[in-house]
Amino acid sequence: MAGAAVLAQVAHTLTRSELRREFASIAIGVGLVFAGLIGTSLFLLRSRTRERTLIYFGIFSVLYGIRLLSQQTIVRALWGLPRSQWDLFAWLITCTILLPLSLFIYELADIRFRNVLRWMLAIQGTLAVVGTAGPIVGVPPTRLAPLNSIVVLGSVAVALIYLVWNRTRPSALPLTHETRVLLAGFAAWFLLVIHVNLHDLGLLPGDSIESIGFLIFVGALAYVSARRIFAAEEHLLAINKELDIARQIQSSTLPRAVPELPNLQIAARYAPMSAVAGDFYDFLPVDEHRIGILVADVTGHGVPAALIASMLKVAFASQADSAADPARVLAGLNRSLCGKFEDHFVTAAYVFADTERNVLSYAGAGHPPLMLASGSSGAVRQIEENGLMLGLFPEAEYSSTEIPLDSGDRCLIYTDGVFEAMNAAQEEFGKPRLEQFLKTHSDLSAVAITKQLLEEVARWAGHTGGRSQDDDITVLVLDFRPPLPPAKHSPLG
Numbered sequence: 001m002a003g004a005a006v007l008a009q010v011a012h013t014l015t016r017s018e019l020r021r022e023f024a025s026i027a028i029g030v031g032l033v034f035a036g037l038i039g040t041s042l043f044l045l046r047s048r049t050r051e052r053t054l055i056y057f058g059i060f061s062v063l064y065g066i067r068l069l070s071q072q073t074i075v076r077a078l079w080g081l082p083r084s085q086w087d088l089f090a091w092l093i094t095c096t097i098l099l100p101l102s103l104f105i106y107e108l109a110d111i112r113f114r115n116v117l118r119w120m121l122a123i124q125g126t127l128a129v130v131g132t133a134g135p136i137v138g139v140p141p142t143r144l145a146p147l148n149s150i151v152v153l154g155s156v157a158v159a160l161i162y163l164v165w166n167r168t169r170p171s172a173l174p175l176t177h178e179t180r181v182l183l184a185g186f187a188a189w190f191l192l193v194i195h196v197n198l199h200d201l202g203l204l205p206g207d208s209i210e211s212i213g214f215l216i217f218v219g220a221l222a223y224v225s226a227r228r229i230f231a232a233e234e235h236l237l238a239i240n241k242e243l244d245i246a247r248q249i250q251s252s253t254l255p256r257a258v259p260e261l262p263n264l265q266i267a268a269r270y271a272p273m274s275a276v277a278g279d280f281y282d283f284l285p286v287d288e289h290r291i292g293i294l295v296a297d298v299t300g301h302g303v304p305a306a307l308i309a310s311m312l313k314v315a316f317a318s319q320a321d322s323a324a325d326p327a328r329v330l331a332g333l334n335r336s337l338c339g340k341f342e343d344h345f346v347t348a349a350y351v352f353a354d355t356e357r358n359v360l361s362y363a364g365a366g367h368p369p370l371m372l373a374s375g376s377s378g379a380v381r382q383i384e385e386n387g388l389m390l391g392l393f394p395e396a397e398y399s400s401t402e403i404p405l406d407s408g409d410r411c412l413i414y415t416d417g418v419f420e421a422m423n424a425a426q427e428e429f430g431k432p433r434l435e436q437f438l439k440t441h442s443d444l445s446a447v448a449i450t451k452q453l454l455e456e457v458a459r460w461a462g463h464t465g466g467r468s469q470d471d472d473i474t475v476l477v478l479d480f481r482p483p484l485p486p487a488k489h490s491p492l493g
Contacts, residue, residue, distance in 0.1 A: 022072050028215050029072070032065030035218060039225060053225045056104035060097065061218055067093040091141035095131025095148055098124040098155065104221065105159075108178065116162055120155055127151050156190055178224045185220025189213035259285050263355040265479040266293070267446035269454055271417075272472050278305025279415050279472040282316050284323045289356040292323040295476055296348040296390075297367070297415040308344055308391075311337065326350045326363030326400040330387065334365070334398075337391040346390040349413050353405075353478060360411060360478075363400035365390050368416050368431075373438045375408015375480070380435045410446070411478040412438060417471035418453070421461040429460050446477040 040058030069075050070090050076083070102124060106117045127148060134144050163183075192213035258266045268281055278298030285291045294316055298305040315336035322328040329350050337346060349367040353360050362370055366389035369382040387398035414434075421429045437456060441449050453475055458464050 022074050025068055025072050026075065028212070029065045029068035032061045032068065032215070032218060034065075035222060036061030036063075036065060039222070042229065053104055053107045053221075053228055056100045056107065057221045057225045060100040060104060061221070063093050063097045063100070064214060064218075067097070087141060088135055091135070091144070092132060095144070096128040098152065099128060102155070108182065108224070113162055116158060120158060123151060124155070178227060181220050182224055185217040189217035254281070255283055259283050259291055261288060261291060261353075261355060263289070263481055264291070264353055265446045265481060266291075266476070267450045267479075268474070268476040269450040270472075270474050271454055271469070273301055273417070273469045277301060277472040278309050279417070279474040280309040280312055281474055281476055282313060284316070284320055286323055290324070290352070290354050292319075292326075292329065292350065292352045293413070293476065293478070294329075294348060294350045295367070295413045295415065295474055296346050297417075297472070297474070298346050299344050301472065304341075304344065308337075308341055308346065311340060312346060324352055324354075324361070326352055326361050327398040330363050330365050330390065330398040331396070334388075334390045334396050335394055338394040341391065345392050347416075348390055351411065351413065351478070353480075355405075355480070358405045358480075360403040360405055360480075361400050362403060363387070363398050365396075365398060368414060368419065371412040371414075371435065371438060372403065373410040373412070373442060375406055375410065378439055378442055380438045382431070382435075405480045407480065409480045410438065410442070410449075411480075413476045413478075415472060415474045417469075417473035418457055418475060420471060421457045421473075422470065423460050424462055424467075429457055433460075446479045450475050450477050 036058045038058075039054045039061065043052070043054035043058060067090050070086055070093075076086050099121065102117055102121050106114055106121070109117055131141075131144055131148065135141060190213075254270065255268075258268055260266075266283075270279060270281070272279065278300060280294075280296045280298070282294050283291060284294075296309070296312055298308045298312070312333070315333050316329075318336070319329045319332045322332060330348060333346075333348065345366075347364075347366040347368075349362070349364045349370060351360055351362045351370070362383060362385055364370070364384065364386040366386055369384035369386075371380055371382055373380045383401065383403065385399060385401045388396040412434075419429050419431050419434055423429075437453060438449075441452060444452060454473065457473065461467065461469070463469055
């Protein structure tokens with residue numbers, strides 16, 4: 001009731017035209033505040049796109065709307081604050097409101113105009129600091145208002161001069177649809193901005209109708225912001241679709257099933273860091289007793305690494321004639337990959353298992369060492385037979401080593417994403433911990449230990465708690481299980 005009485009008293013002191021102007025300004029102010037809050041909410045909620053024009057538009061619109069409301073007699077009457085405090089509040093907004101507007105324009109501007117805008121932002125930032133500090137040290141806003149008018153008019157003049165200069169250049173590009181809409185809104189508002197600032201300087205008569213021009217300009221800003229965010233989301237959807245296709249293509253490059261050999265149990269697990277990744281493994285079966293196995297890691301992540309991994313599959317398939325010689329396989333892969341890409345290389349480990357001879361031949365190209373767990377003693381040793389990474393030097397040479405196998409021996413091949421996985425304290429999982437894991441889980445099958453190892457690394461690095469994976473991970477286990485020799489029967493049978 002008290003508020004209604006105050007409003008009635010204030011309304012009685014205003015003329016009909018002043019009341020119409022007050023109510024129109026209040027409606028515009030409320031609309032601007034809501035438009036700004038919507039823009040800010042969209043920026044915060046649409047975390048995938050984060051179109052920054054939205055947040056700058058939101059802040060600018062909210063500040064302008066609040067300032068417009070604070071200047072209305074009816075609004076001021078609802079709170080019992082002296083006029084000097086209302087004027088100070090409006091002034092603090094006035095001397096800072098240019099910053100979000102210039103940042104909005106900065107997001108849309110080309111590189112040359114951004115250089116100009118940096119200087120304008122520096123000047124406007126200085127005005128904000130001086131304008132805020134002035135009343136604190138006793139300088140009234142009325143004495144600082146001309147400085148604000150000069151900065152506003154100067155900013156408008158610089159923008160117009162640049163626009164005219166830019167359009168007269170022979171290499172000038174045609175204006176985009178967004179730019180034309182924005183310029184139309186600017187024109188409607190800036191004409192009224194110039195009028196009100198010249199009026200404040202005592203150079204022109206008349207009442208301020210800047211808020212109407214600003215409403216038109218806000219409509220242009222909202223249109224441009226909405227158009228940009230929808231375009232960004234369409235672009236994101238197109239990228240996601242392309243990533244889905246890339247993921248399907250990459251999945252097709254990995255073996256659909258693990259080969260089965262009578263005396264050799266093979267298990268492989270692959271945990272990519274992102275939708276597409278650079279780790280790769282494949283098999284070259286020769287017969288039921290012999291098979292070649294490649295595990296590789298392309299530097300980098302994402303689509304470029306995945307494309308190189310696809311090239312690696314084609315190159316690996318062409319090495320079938322050399323499958324029994326790991327050094328020749330790696331040399332052939334290196335020659336195939338050299339000169340095909342820049343800023344990337346490939347580490348690889350290749351083993352050739354021969355269960356008739358009970359041997360494993362191994363060669364590496366800058367890859368983490370193979371780990372061999374003895375079935376008889378349980379001891380784990382690292383075997384390193386490394387040459388240069390693939391794809392760097394076409395004449396690189398590689399050597400291989402032959403490892404005799406006993407019943408129960410286990411071989412682990414892996415990429416560096418296993419031992420380089422870090423916990424919250426920035427400690428690596430490390431090769432010693434990997435060795436210990438093999439020792440303490442020797443009773444598990446090949447399939448079970450690959451699953452358990454990935455879970456152990458995920459727990460160590462906090463992946464189970466939502467922490468993102470830092471690298472692609474591939475693990476491959478070979479368990480040598482030769483058939484038991486035939487039982488010797490007693491002559492008495």
